Amino acid sequence: MSENFVDLGKVTAPSGVLVLGMAGWIDHWPELGRPLSVRAKEAAASGGGHLRDGWCEAVVVPAAADRPLPVRATTSPSPFDEEPTIATLEMGLGLPWPGNANRTAPVRLGDLPVDRxxxxxxxxxxLDTWTGDEGEAG
Structure with a gap:
C-alpha cells in the first residue's frame, strides 16, 4: 500500500490558534460551557493539545496569524473500495522551530476519531460561529 501526498489548500488563523475538530460536533461547544475559542486559546498558550468534552473533540495548536498556512494530506487506498482516503494531515504552522527540536521528523499534534x-x-x-447541519448557529 503506497502513500500519496495531496495539497488540500491553505487555511488562515487570524486569532493565532488553529483547530482541527469533528465537524458533526463543532457547533455544540457553547452548550457545554465555555466556547471552543476560549478553551482553544488556553490550550494553545501551553503549546497546544487535545480538547474533549462529551462528544466534542478537537486538536488545537498555536499558529502564525499573519499568513495562509498550507495543508496537505497523505492518502492511502481504502480497504473497502481502494479509493484514496485521507490517512494523515500535514500543516505548516508558520512558527519557528524551538532551538532543541528535531527538524527531520514531523511533530505529532494529536489525533481524532473518524467523524461521519x-x-x-x-x-x-x-469556528465559534460555525453553522451546524441544520443551519443553526452554535
Missing part, C-alpha cells in the same frame, strides 16, 4: 460528518480545520474564533 467529517473534519473541519479553521481559526478558533471563526
Amino acid at each position: 460528518c467529517g473534519m473541519v480545520i479553521g481559526d478558533a474564533v471563526g
Whole structure:
C-alpha cells in the first residue's frame, strides 16, 4: 500500500490558534460551557493539545496569524473500495522551530476519531460561529 501526498489548500488563523475538530460536533461547544475559542486559546498558550468534552473533540495548536498556512494530506487506498482516503494531515504552522527540536521528523499534534460528518480545520474564533447541519448557529 503506497502513500500519496495531496495539497488540500491553505487555511488562515487570524486569532493565532488553529483547530482541527469533528465537524458533526463543532457547533455544540457553547452548550457545554465555555466556547471552543476560549478553551482553544488556553490550550494553545501551553503549546497546544487535545480538547474533549462529551462528544466534542478537537486538536488545537498555536499558529502564525499573519499568513495562509498550507495543508496537505497523505492518502492511502481504502480497504473497502481502494479509493484514496485521507490517512494523515500535514500543516505548516508558520512558527519557528524551538532551538532543541528535531527538524527531520514531523511533530505529532494529536489525533481524532473518524467523524461521519467529517473534519473541519479553521481559526478558533471563526469556528465559534460555525453553522451546524441544520443551519443553526452554535
